[in-house]
Amino acid sequence: MIDIFWPAGLNRNTLxxxxxxxxxxxxxxxxxxxxxxxxxxxxxxxxxxxxxxxxQKITALYLYNFLLFVDWPENAVxxxxxxxxxxxxxxxxxLKPMAGKTIKGKKLVVFSLTRPExxxxxxxxxxxxxxxxxxxKELLKRVNGKPILTVSDKAGFVRLxxxxxxxxxxxxxxxxxxxxxxxxxLSAVRKxxxxxxxxxxxxxxxxxxxxxxxxxxx
Amino acid sequence: MIRFFxxxxxxxxxxxxxxxxxxxxQKDTLVVCLxxxxxxxxxxxxxxxxxxxxxxxxxxxxxxxxxxxxxKIVPGLAESYRILDNGDMELTxxxxxxFHNGEPFNGAAVKFSLDLLKKSESRVSRYLKDIKxxxxxxxHRVRIEVVKPIPTLSQLLANVLFIYPPGYYQKVGKKGFxxxxxxxxxxxxxxxxDFTEMDFERxxxxxxxxxxxxKIPKLKIRIIKExxxxxxxxxxxxxxxxxxxxxxxxxxxxxxxxxxxxxxSTDILRVYFLVMDAQGRSGATPFKDKKVxxxxxxxxxxxxxxxxxxxxxxxxxxSVVSPLHFGYENQVTRYPYDPARARxxxxxxxxxxxxxxxxxxxxxxxxxxxxxxxxxxxxxxxxPKWMMxxxxxxxxxxxxxxxxxxxxxxxxxxIFDASALLNHxxxxxxxxxxxxxxxxxxxxxxxxxxxxxxxxxxxLSRVQKRISEEAFWVPICSVEVICAMHKxxxxxxxxxxxxxxxxxxxx
Numbered sequence: 001m002i003d004i005f006w007p008a009g010l011n012r013n014t015l016x017x018x019x020x021x022x023x024x025x026x027x028x029x030x031x032x033x034x035x036x037x038x039x040x041x042x043x044x045x046x047x048x049x050x051x052x053x054x055x056q057k058i059t060a061l062y063l064y065n066f067l068l069f070v071d072w073p074e075n076a077v078x079x080x081x082x083x084x085x086x087x088x089x090x091x092x093x094x095l096k097p098m099a100g101k102t103i104k105g106k107k108l109v110v111f112s113l114t115r116p117e118x119x120x121x122x123x124x125x126x127x128x129x130x131x132x133x134x135x136x137k138e139l140l141k142r143v144n145g146k147p148i149l150t151v152s153d154k155a156g157f158v159r160l161x162x163x164x165x166x167x168x169x170x171x172x173x174x175x176x177x178x179x180x181x182x183x184x185x186l187s188a189v190r191k192x193x194x195x196x197x198x199x200x201x202x203x204x205x206x207x208x209x210x211x212x213x214x215x216x217x218x
Numbered sequence: 219m220i221r222f223f224x225x226x227x228x229x230x231x232x233x234x235x236x237x238x239x240x241x242x243x244q245k246d247t248l249v250v251c252l253x254x255x256x257x258x259x260x261x262x263x264x265x266x267x268x269x270x271x272x273x274x275x276x277x278x279x280x281x282x283x284x285x286x287x288x289x290k291i292v293p294g295l296a297e298s299y300r301i302l303d304n305g306d307m308e309l310t311x312x313x314x315x316x317f318h319n320g321e322p323f324n325g326a327a328v329k330f331s332l333d334l335l336k337k338s339e340s341r342v343s344r345y346l347k348d349i350k351x352x353x354x355x356x357x358h359r360v361r362i363e364v365v366k367p368i369p370t371l372s373q374l375l376a377n378v379l380f381i382y383p384p385g386y387y388q389k390v391g392k393k394g395f396x397x398x399x400x401x402x403x404x405x406x407x408x409x410x411x412d413f414t415e416m417d418f419e420r421x422x423x424x425x426x427x428x429x430x431x432x433k434i435p436k437l438k439i440r441i442i443k444e445x446x447x448x449x450x451x452x453x454x455x456x457x458x459x460x461x462x463x464x465x466x467x468x469x470x471x472x473x474x475x476x477x478x479x480x481x482x483s484t485d486i487l488r489v490y491f492l493v494m495d496a497q498g499r500s501g502a503t504p505f506k507d508k509k510v511x512x513x514x515x516x517x518x519x520x521x522x523x524x525x526x527x528x529x530x531x532x533x534x535x536x537s538v539v540s541p542l543h544f545g546y547e548n549q550v551t552r553y554p555y556d557p558a559r560a561r562x563x564x565x566x567x568x569x570x571x572x573x574x575x576x577x578x579x580x581x582x583x584x585x586x587x588x589x590x591x592x593x594x595x596x597x598x599x600x601x602p603k604w605m606m607x608x609x610x611x612x613x614x615x616x617x618x619x620x621x622x623x624x625x626x627x628x629x630x631x632x633i634f635d636a637s638a639l640l641n642h643x644x645x646x647x648x649x650x651x652x653x654x655x656x657x658x659x660x661x662x663x664x665x666x667x668x669x670x671x672x673x674x675x676x677x678l679s680r681v682q683k684r685i686s687e688e689a690f691w692v693p694i695c696s697v698e699v700i701c702a703m704h705k706x707x708x709x710x711x712x713x714x715x716x717x718x719x720x721x722x723x724x725x
Contacts, residue, residue, distance in 0.1 A: 057476065061449055061453060098475060101475075105526060199444070202444075203447070
C-alpha cells in the first residue's frame with residue numbers, strides 16, 4: 001500500500017540498508033509532504049469564493065467612499081481627516097493600511113477608540129461596531145449636532161439617531177433591485193451640517209425624521 | 219501506527235480533489251466589468267464607446283493589428299501588405315479564415331465592411347473619408363484606394379476598419395448584428411443578456427495569428443452601474459478584472475492596499491477637456507466671446523482636479539492633444555489658475571455678475587463637480603446635466619450642436635497622431651466642431667495632405683497653438699489608464715487602451 005509513495009530513486013533495496021529509525025523519519029517526511037498541499041489548498045479556494053468575501057474589507061471600502069463623497073463644513077476639517085472606530089477591531093484593521101494616505105488633499109488618520117470620552121478629541125467619521133446599546137447611546141449623545149458622520153452595521157442604529165446604517169453586503173449583490181447598500185437618516189445628516197453627494201444617496205434608502213420618504217435622486 | 223497515519227493522509231488527499239476542481243472551474247472563466255452603462259449595440263459602427271471598441275477587438279479582427287508590447291503595426295487578417303507610390307495599399311489576405319458562423323473571410327468581406335463603415339450614420343465614417351474604395355483583386359487580394367496619401371492609413375486599418383460578415387449582416391440587419399455580432403476574433407459571443415451580461419467562449423477555429431488563441435476558455439462581461447458596486451464586486455471576487463479605464467482613479471488609493479487586488483497603470487492617449495460652444499450652435503451663448511473662453515480657462519484649477527479627482531494618475535497639459543500623439547506641442551498659450559483674472563475678463567466681456575449655462579459631463583463625477591465649483595467661484599452659474607457613462611446619448615446631442623458647455627474625454631480611436639483628435643473636433647465641416655477658424659482649418663488640411671513627418675509635425679503644432687490662443691477648450695489633463703484585477707490574474711493594460719482579454723491568464 002505504501003509502495004506508491006516511494007519517490008523515484010528510492011527503492012526497497014535502498015531502504016533495507018537504513019535502520020528502523022531512519023525508515024520512520026523518511027515515512028514521516030512523506031506524510032508531511034503529502035499533507036502540506038491539503039493544508040494550503042482549501043485556504044486558497046476559500047478566499048476566492050465570493051460567498052466568503054471579507055465583510056470588513058467591504059465596510060472599509062464604503063467608509064473610504066464616505067470620506068470621498070461627504071462634505072464637511074469648512075471649519076470642521078483641518079489638514080487631517082480623522083476616522084474613528086469603536087468596538088470594530090476587524091474594520092479598524094482593514095482601514096489601518098489607509099492611514100497616512102491623502103484624501104481630497106487631507107491626510108487620513110485612523111484610530112480605534114477605547115472609551116466614548118475619546119470622541120472629545122474630535123473626528124470626522126465614527127464607525128461603531130457591535131457595542132452595547134447603552135454605549136452606543138452614549139457615543140451618539142457625545143457627537144449630537146457635531147459635524148461627525150456616524151456609521152454602523154448595528155441593527156437599530158438609525159432609530160437611535162445614527163446617520164448611516166450598513167446593510168449586510170453579502171446577501172444583496174445578486175439582486176439589482178436590492179442594491180441599496182445603506183439607510184441614511186438625512187435629518188441627522190443635515191442637523192450636523194454634512195452634505196452627502198448624490199452618488200451615495202442613490203445607493204441608499206433615505207429616511208427623514210425617521211419616517212421613510214420618497215426622494216427623487218438626481 | 220504510521221500505516222494508519224498514511225491511510226489517513228490518503229483519505230485527506232482524496233477529500234481535497236473536489237476543492238481543486240472548483241478552483242479549476244473558476245479559472246476557466248474570466249469575469250470582466252466593462253463599465254457602468256449598457257451599450258446600446260455591440261457594433262462599433264453604431265456605438266463608439268471605448269467599451270464597445272474594446273470588446274470588438276476580442277470578438278473581431280482587423281486587417282492589421284497593433285502589437286500591445288512593441289506598439290508596432292503588424293499583419294492581422296492580412297498576410298502581408300505594401301503601400302504603393304500613390305498611397306494606395308495592397309493587401310494579401312489570410313486564407314482559410316472563417317467568421318464565427320462559418321462564413322468565409324475574403325476580399326468581398328473587406329469591401330462590404332468599408333462600404334458599410336463609410337455610410338454617413340457610421341460613427342467612424344469621418345475617419346475613413348479619405349479611403350475611396352476597396353478593389354477586390356481576387357478572393358485573397360485587395361487594394362485599398364485612397365483619395366490622397368493618408369499618413370495614418372495603417373493605424374486606421376488596425377483600429378477603425380472593422381470587418382463584417384456580409385451574409386450574416388445582411389440577414390440579421392444592423393440591429394440584429396448589434397445584439398449578436400459575429401466576427402473572426404479569438405472569442406465568440408454565446409449569449410447576450412440585455413447588454414448587462416454577455417458570455418463569450420474561445421473561438422475553436424481561430425486562426426491565431428498575431429493575437430494568438432485565447433488563453434482563458436470563457437469570458438463573461440458584466441455591466442455594473444455604480445462605481446462603488448464595481449469596487450465591491452472586485453474586492454469580493456465576483457469580478458476578476460475591471461476594464462482599463464473603467465476604474466475611477468479616486469478608488470485607486472483604496473485598491474492599492476487591498477490585498478486581494480492589484481492595480482497596474484500605463485500612459486494612454488486619452489485626454490479630458492472642457493468644450494465651449496464658441497460657434498453658438500446651441501443658441502445664444504457667452505462662449506462666442508473669446509474673453510469669456512479665456513476667463514473659463516483661468517477659472518479652472520487643473521492641479522486640484524488632477525490631485526483629487528484623478529488621484530495623480532494624470533498630467534496637466536496645455537495643449538488639447540496628448541503628449542503621446544505624434545505632433546504634440548506643449549509650447550502653447552498657458553492659462554494658469556487665476557480666478558481674479560477670470561472675473562476681470564468676464565467683466566470686460568460684459569458679464570460682471572457672471573451668467574447661467576447648462577453644463578454636461580460624461581465621466582469622472584468628482585472632476586466635473588470640481589469644475590462646477592470653480593465656475594461658480596467666478597460667477598458662472600453652470601447647471602449640471604450629468605450623463606455619467608451614457609456616452610452614446612451625450613455624443614448624439616453633442617454632434618447635433620445642442621451643448622453649450624461639456625466636460626468630455628476622447629481616446630482618439632487609439633490612433634497615435636494629433637490629427638485623430640484635431641480633425642474630429644476642429645475641422646469646420648466636422649459634426650463635433652464647436653470652434654475653429656479658417657486658418658486652423660487650412661493648416662489641418664495641409665497636414666492631412668502632407669506625407670512628410672517633419673512638415674506635418676510643424677503644421678499640427680501650429681494648429682494647437684492657434685487653438686490655445688483662441689481658448690476654444692480648457693484642456694484638463696492627459697491620463698494614465700488604471701487597470702484593477704484579481705491579484706493572481708496575469709494581464710497588462712495596453713497604451714492603446716484596448717484590453718486584450720484573450721491574452722489574460724491564470725497562473
